[in-house]
Amino acid sequence: MVPPSLTRRQQEIFDYLREHLDDFPHPPTLDELCDALGLSSRGSLHKQIQALIEAGLVEPMNNLRRGIRLVEEDDITVAEDEGLPLYGYIAAGRPIEAIRNPETIAVPPQLRTPNPCYVLEVRGDSMIDEGILDGDWVVIEHRAQARNGEIVVALVDGEEVTLKRLEQRAGEVILHPANERLQPMHFRPDQVQIQGVLVGQMRRYH
Amino acid sequence: MVPPSLTRRQQEIFDYLREHLDDFPHPPTLDELCDALGLSSRGSLHKQIQALIEAGLVEPMNNLRRGIRLVEEDDITVAEDEGLPLYGYIAAGRPIEAIRNPETIAVPPQLRTPNPCYVLEVRGDSMIDEGILDGDWVVIEHRAQARNGEIVVALVDGEEVTLKRLEQRAGEVILHPANERLQPMHFRPDQVQIQGVLVGQMRRYH
DNA sequence: CGAAGTATAGAACATTCGGAGAACTTTGCC
DNA sequence: GGCAAAGTTCTCCGAATGTTCTATACTTCG
Incomplete structure (x- = not known):
C-alpha cells in the first residue's frame, strides 16, 4: 500500500x-x-x-x-507484506541499524527464515569462493549470536560491516574470507558484533 | 491477458x-x-x-x-501467481518440455523477466567460477535464441541438458563451462538446441 | 515504387502545482 | 469579555507540465 x-x-x-x-x-x-x-x-x-x-x-x-x-x-505503514528491508551495501562502513528508511525487496519464503530478516547488497569479492559475487543480494537473519562455520554479518570496531565465515575461539574471533587471496582476520571478542547470519542469496543476470 | x-x-x-x-x-x-x-x-x-x-x-x-x-x-499479468515451474535437475538427461507436472517455486520479480520463465536445480560444478554452485536454483527465461556470452540451458543431441556460456561461431557452437578444470565443448549447430537463458539465481543456506 | 505502420517535431490546449493574500475562526491570555 | 496570535479556508494567479492534434519523415515489406 x-x-x-x-x-x-x-x-x-x-x-x-x-x-x-x-x-x-x-x-x-x-x-x-x-x-x-x-x-x-x-x-x-x-x-x-x-x-x-x-x-x-x-x-x-x-x-x-x-x-x-x-x-x-x-x-508509518510500511509496505513490506512480501518484502524485506534492503539496507544497502554491506561493507558500507556503518552499523546496519543506522539506516532509516530502507527500500524493500521481495524474497521468496524458501530463501528466508520465519525470524526477522533483511537484505544486503554485496560489495567486493571477499566471499567469491563461496559463490557470493559482487552485486549479489544476501538474505540475513537478524540475530546477535552465531555458531562457528556460519557466514555472518559482522560489525567490526563499530565501524565496518563485512560478510565473513565465523570462527570463535577462546579469547579471539576469526573472520574467514572465502577468497584464497585474502587472509583470515583476527580480533578480540569485544571488537566484533554479530548483526545477522546468512540464510539466502540471490543474483540477477539481466 | x-x-x-x-x-x-x-x-x-x-x-x-x-x-x-x-x-x-x-x-x-x-x-x-x-x-x-x-x-x-x-x-x-x-x-x-x-x-x-x-x-x-x-x-x-x-x-x-x-x-x-x-x-x-x-x-504484471503472467501465469505466475503461485510461482514458477520447478522442472528439476539440470543435466537430468532429457528435454525440459518432457516433464509433465512440475512443482512450483516462488521467485521474486526482480529475479525473473516478464516473459515465461522456469526454474532448474543445478547439479554439478561446471559453472562454479560463475558463482553457480551445486544445489543452487537458477531462473531461466524460456526462449530458443540467445546471444554470445549469455549463459544458456542447452539441449545437446536431444539428450543432455546443460547450463553453459554460449559462443556461436560460423559452423559451430561452443559451450563454455565456468570451471577452470573443464574444457569448452564444440558441437555442430544442429546438435545444440537452446531451451532458455539464465536470468536469475538463488541459494539457501539453512 | 507505393502502402502501411511507426516515429518525431511542434503547436495549441488543459490541468495541476505551488504560491500569494485576504478573510474567517479558534486559541490562549489578560 | 476582549484582544492578539495562530490556525483555517477561500479565491486567484502564473508557471510548469500533461494531453491532443496535425504534419512530416522514416522503415519495412511486397
Missing part, C-alpha cells in the same frame, strides 16, 4: 521537517516555518501540510498552536 | 524506464525524459508512453505531474 505519492514540494517540506523539527525549542508556528522555508503565505504552507497529514506523515494539528508533529516512524 | 507486442521503440523506452527510473529523485517530467532519451518533442514521448500504459506496463498518469511510474512487476 503506497499512500498517494508526495509532490516534489511536499517531499521537500517533509524532509525539512524531519531534519529540523528538533532545532526549534517548541514546534514552530506556521509563520516561523514559512520563514524558514522561504514562503510568505501562511495559507500556502498550510495547504502543503494538509497534504502531508493526509499522507499520514504528519499529525493533524486541529487548531492547536505550535501543533506540528511528525508521525512516529514506527507507525 | 494482453499480448503486449511492443514496437521496438516502445521496448527501448520501457527498458530505459526500468533501468533509470530510480536514478531520478522524483519521477521525471516528460521534458526531462525527452532530454534523457534524446527526443525533442514532449508529444512524441507521450504517445509512446500511452502505448506502454495500454500494454499495462506503466501506471496511467492522469494529468499528474511527475506521474510516471512502472506497474509493479508482481502485478
Whole structure:
C-alpha cells in the first residue's frame, strides 16, 4: 500500500521537517516555518501540510498552536507484506541499524527464515569462493549470536560491516574470507558484533 | 491477458524506464525524459508512453505531474501467481518440455523477466567460477535464441541438458563451462538446441 | 515504387502545482 | 469579555507540465 505519492514540494517540506523539527525549542508556528522555508503565505504552507497529514506523515494539528508533529516512524505503514528491508551495501562502513528508511525487496519464503530478516547488497569479492559475487543480494537473519562455520554479518570496531565465515575461539574471533587471496582476520571478542547470519542469496543476470 | 507486442521503440523506452527510473529523485517530467532519451518533442514521448500504459506496463498518469511510474512487476499479468515451474535437475538427461507436472517455486520479480520463465536445480560444478554452485536454483527465461556470452540451458543431441556460456561461431557452437578444470565443448549447430537463458539465481543456506 | 505502420517535431490546449493574500475562526491570555 | 496570535479556508494567479492534434519523415515489406 503506497499512500498517494508526495509532490516534489511536499517531499521537500517533509524532509525539512524531519531534519529540523528538533532545532526549534517548541514546534514552530506556521509563520516561523514559512520563514524558514522561504514562503510568505501562511495559507500556502498550510495547504502543503494538509497534504502531508493526509499522507499520514504528519499529525493533524486541529487548531492547536505550535501543533506540528511528525508521525512516529514506527507507525508509518510500511509496505513490506512480501518484502524485506534492503539496507544497502554491506561493507558500507556503518552499523546496519543506522539506516532509516530502507527500500524493500521481495524474497521468496524458501530463501528466508520465519525470524526477522533483511537484505544486503554485496560489495567486493571477499566471499567469491563461496559463490557470493559482487552485486549479489544476501538474505540475513537478524540475530546477535552465531555458531562457528556460519557466514555472518559482522560489525567490526563499530565501524565496518563485512560478510565473513565465523570462527570463535577462546579469547579471539576469526573472520574467514572465502577468497584464497585474502587472509583470515583476527580480533578480540569485544571488537566484533554479530548483526545477522546468512540464510539466502540471490543474483540477477539481466 | 494482453499480448503486449511492443514496437521496438516502445521496448527501448520501457527498458530505459526500468533501468533509470530510480536514478531520478522524483519521477521525471516528460521534458526531462525527452532530454534523457534524446527526443525533442514532449508529444512524441507521450504517445509512446500511452502505448506502454495500454500494454499495462506503466501506471496511467492522469494529468499528474511527475506521474510516471512502472506497474509493479508482481502485478504484471503472467501465469505466475503461485510461482514458477520447478522442472528439476539440470543435466537430468532429457528435454525440459518432457516433464509433465512440475512443482512450483516462488521467485521474486526482480529475479525473473516478464516473459515465461522456469526454474532448474543445478547439479554439478561446471559453472562454479560463475558463482553457480551445486544445489543452487537458477531462473531461466524460456526462449530458443540467445546471444554470445549469455549463459544458456542447452539441449545437446536431444539428450543432455546443460547450463553453459554460449559462443556461436560460423559452423559451430561452443559451450563454455565456468570451471577452470573443464574444457569448452564444440558441437555442430544442429546438435545444440537452446531451451532458455539464465536470468536469475538463488541459494539457501539453512 | 507505393502502402502501411511507426516515429518525431511542434503547436495549441488543459490541468495541476505551488504560491500569494485576504478573510474567517479558534486559541490562549489578560 | 476582549484582544492578539495562530490556525483555517477561500479565491486567484502564473508557471510548469500533461494531453491532443496535425504534419512530416522514416522503415519495412511486397
